[in-house]
Amino acid sequence: MKALIVAPSWIGDTVLAQALFIRLHERIPGLQLDALAPRWVAPVIERMPEIAQVVDSPFAHGELSLKARQRVARQLAQRGYQRAYVLPNSLKSALIPFFADIPERIGFVGESRYGLINRRHTLNKALLPQMAERFAQLAEAPGAPLVRPIPQPRLRSSSEQRTNTLSALGVALPEKLAVFCPGAEFGPAKRWPTRHFAALADSLAKAGYAVWLLGSAKDRAIGEHIVDQAQPANLPLNLCGATSLTEAIDLLAAASFVVCNDSGLMHVAAALGRPLIALYGSSSPGFTPPLSEKARILSLELDCSPCFKRECPLGHLDCLNKLDPQRVRDACLTRALA
Numbered sequence: 339m340k341a342l343i344v345a346p347s348w349i350g351d352t353v354l355a356q357a358l359f360i361r362l363h364e365r366i367p368g369l370q371l372d373a374l375a376p377r378w379v380a381p382v383i384e385r386m387p388e389i390a391q392v393v394d395s396p397f398a399h400g401e402l403s404l405k406a407r408q409r410v411a412r413q414l415a416q417r418g419y420q421r422a423y424v425l426p427n428s429l430k431s432a433l434i435p436f437f438a439d440i441p442e443r444i445g446f447v448g449e450s451r452y453g454l455i456n457r458r459h460t461l462n463k464a465l466l467p468q469m470a471e472r473f474a475q476l477a478e479a480p481g482a483p484l485v486r487p488i489p490q491p492r493l494r495s496s497s498e499q500r501t502n503t504l505s506a507l508g509v510a511l512p513e514k515l516a517v518f519c520p521g522a523e524f525g526p527a528k529r530w531p532t533r534h535f536a537a538l539a540d541s542l543a544k545a546g547y548a549v550w551l552l553g554s555a556k557d558r559a560i561g562e563h564i565v566d567q568a569q570p571a572n573l574p575l576n577l578c579g580a581t582s583l584t585e586a587i588d589l590l591a592a593a594s595f596v597v598c599n600d601s602g603l604m605h606v607a608a609a610l611g612r613p614l615i616a617l618y619g620s621s622s623p624g625f626t627p628p629l630s631e632k633a634r635i636l637s638l639e640l641d642c643s644p645c646f647k648r649e650c651p652l653g654h655l656d657c658l659n660k661l662d663p664q665r666v667r668d669a670c671l672t673r674a675l676a
Contacts (some may be wrong), residue, residue: 353493392537420440467625514546607628
């Protein structure tokens with residue numbers, strides 16, 4: 339059996355989708371599972387043992403490019419895939435498997451994708467409240483109940499990969515390392531304040547921890563604000579924008595523990611099995627929780643949250659501003675000693 343995954347366009351969603359990949363291998367002996375994935379999520383898929391090959395999807399968020407999709411489809415048609423699992427719910431994500439004439443095209447109905455998807459699942463949000471469950475459901479026959487518990491994502495990072503990454507970045511691994519991921523692509527209503535991250539870094543430095551900041555180039559300024567607000571002694575090392583996603587995976591795997599907003603790197607840290615403190619404000623851990631027994635979720639659960647807004651509609655962001663650094667510190671040290 340040769341099957342193709344049409345992967346999500348977000349890092350966190352891609353990690354959660356591994357529950358489906360694991361289950362497919364459990365169900366189909368000898369399965370070759372490839373993934374058509376955007377290049378910005380490909381490094382995550384490359385660390386999943388269930389995926390044999392990653393095929394580049396060259397399309398930006400929201401880009402249709404019909405002729406380009408037909409060209410990619412012609413290339414895929416030569417590979418002899420028998421099934422395609424279309425994970426995004428958009429119409430355009432289902433076009434390539436259809437153009438490639440892959441016989442069985444599996445996914446949720448989505449944007450009226452009748453014909454494009456010919457093994458159609460209908461989403462019942464009450465029965466499948468979590469995104470990872472919705473992905474795993476695609477391994478079942480349409481209408482069949484999901485088999486629980488679903489597999490937990492597990493990314494690979496070998497000691498050799500970690501050593502090579504540290505060498506390439508010119509940094510030495512401290513004895514006690516706390517990694518902060520202060521960004522969140524969705525918007526500021528998901529971001530714990532930089533002053534709180536700075537206060538937490540100061541407190542952890544007193545406990546003997548070096549603090550490294552990880553994120554994309556868009557998070558560089560956020561990291562600089564944290565450094566600027568920290569005490570001069572034992573300043574955090576701002577690596578936001580200084581690493582590739584592959585390198586970030588290896589640095590997260592080397593951490594004593596990780597502190598993250600609800601973000602893609604939160605799911606990466608969870609899938610690496612690191613002790614994790616996940617900070618939730620405007621979003622809900624009920625939909626996309628970190629799937630790890632080593633993760634602890636901190637949320638004030640205010641009446642106004644989750645609002646799922648990019649910016650606080652009330653202008654105060656109490657859901658994160660009032661999440662005290664001391665409480666996060668205590669959770670960090672508890673996780674580190676567990």
